[in-house]
Amino acid sequence: DQQVKQNSPSLSVQEGRISILNCDYTNSMFDYFLWYKKYPAEGPTFLISISSIKDKNEDGRFTVFLNKSAKHLSLHIVPSQPGDSAVYFCAASAHNNDMRFGAGTRLTVKP
Amino acid sequence: DAGITQSPRHKVTETGTPVTLRCHQTENHRYMYWYRQDPGHGLRLIHYSYGVKDTDKGEVSDGYSVSRSKTEDFLLTLESATSSQTSVYFCAISDPQTSGEQFFGPGTRLTVL
Numbered sequence: 001d002q003q004v005k006q007n008s009p010s011l012s013v014q015e016g017r018i019s020i021l022n023c024d025y026t027n028s029m030f031d032y033f034l035w036y037k038k039y040p041a042e043g044p045t046f047l048i049s050i051s052s053i054k055d056k057n058e059d060g061r062f063t064v065f066l067n068k069s070a071k072h073l074s075l076h077i078v079p080s081q082p083g084d085s086a087v088y089f090c091a092a093s094a095h096n097n098d099m100r101f102g103a104g105t106r107l108t109v110k111p
Numbered sequence: 112d113a114g115i116t117q118s119p120r121h122k123v124t125e126t127g128t129p130v131t132l133r134c135h136q137t138e139n140h141r142y143m144y145w146y147r148q149d150p151g152h153g154l155r156l157i158h159y160s161y162g163v164k165d166t167d168k169g170e171v172s173d174g175y176s177v178s179r180s181k182t183e184d185f186l187l188t189l190e191s192a193t194s195s196q197t198s199v200y201f202c203a204i205s206d207p208q209t210s211g212e213q214f215f216g217p218g219t220r221l222t223v224l
Binding site: 002006034041043049 | 144152153155156170201203213215216
């Protein structure tokens with residue numbers, strides 16, 4: 001039972017354009033959402049998070065949007081850079097330390 | 112980077128043998144976690160610890176046990192490895208009093224033949 005879903009296994013964008021990664025969840029008890037970035041042969045690194053009391057959080061080129069009614073969140077990267085090429089994982093928790101992850105989306109940013 | 116190391120980084124073993132993976136942290140974080148990463152599944156929680164000698168099961172705990180005798184070390188044991196346990200294993204730590212993020216180690220690639 002995958003409570004967090006990333007339906008796009010891969011995404012390719014041109015350098016300088018916007019990358020939009022999407023994530024859907026089913027558990028209405030989730031109240032904290034995170035995005036992690038993972039390079040090959042490394043552990044995931046935290047990118048950005050959002051609490052359920054907000055609908056947007058911005059950090060430099062990265063913005064996360066949360067639509068609670070649709071149980072959907074998205075990560076926007078603008079402008080995209082070749083160094084952003086990685087696998088991005090969406091994660092959600094209900095503050096009980098049981099964090100659920102999506103399957104990941106592989107982003108490729110072409111020069 | 113948070114001070115998290117995992118050992119070994121790579122291991123090949125045979126079905127039926129016991130395997131222990133170690134996670135070591137220097138951040139004094141209370142919570143520690145073990146995940147496995149498999150294609151199509153993302154990361155799935157195996158077990159976690161919320162203090163010395165305090166552990167609980169995660170989503171995919173069958174076939175795994177853990178121990179935490181010191182704040183800095185969290186061990187994951189496969190009592191009798193099976194081919195379905197071939198995976199990449201990640202340790203993570205967190206300090207819920209300061210933030211909700213988990214910080215991950217570099218991973219251990221385990222192959223069970």
